[in-house]
Amino acid sequence: MRYFEQRKARIEIIPMIDIMFFLLVFFIMITLRMIPATGISSQLPQSSTAQALPHPKLLVVLQSDGSIRVNDRVMTLAALTAKLAAAPHPEQQVVTIAGAKAVSLQNLLAVMDACRKAGVTQISVAAKEAP
Known part of the structure; x- marks a missing residue:
């Protein structure tokens, strides 16, 4: 049952x-x-030997008017040096510089010098792969 x-x-x-x-x-x-990737649009220079790198820990954007942007904040060279030097281990920090096509070589070298003054040794320059 x-x-x-x-x-x-x-x-x-x-x-x-x-x-x-x-x-x-x-x-x-x-x-x-x-969600789109936020950032500043700029036309990167092209290189036939460009390589894919991992996402940068710190991206410094050089704009065509000569201004420097880090994390969407405009900075001076002295402020950039102070920010990088304040990191716990600046020699292990990776900095990628992304500049517009119209940026002068002098501005690029000024940013690289500011990074080196802070103790950063790993500096790379962003570029697009040439067609």
């Missing part, structure tokens, strides 16, 4: 939790793809 007994319906909670976590991860990944 047990065969004809009515059983209570049960809701299995573990598979539902798995599905909710999957949906959460899915929506987070989609949202991150929808």
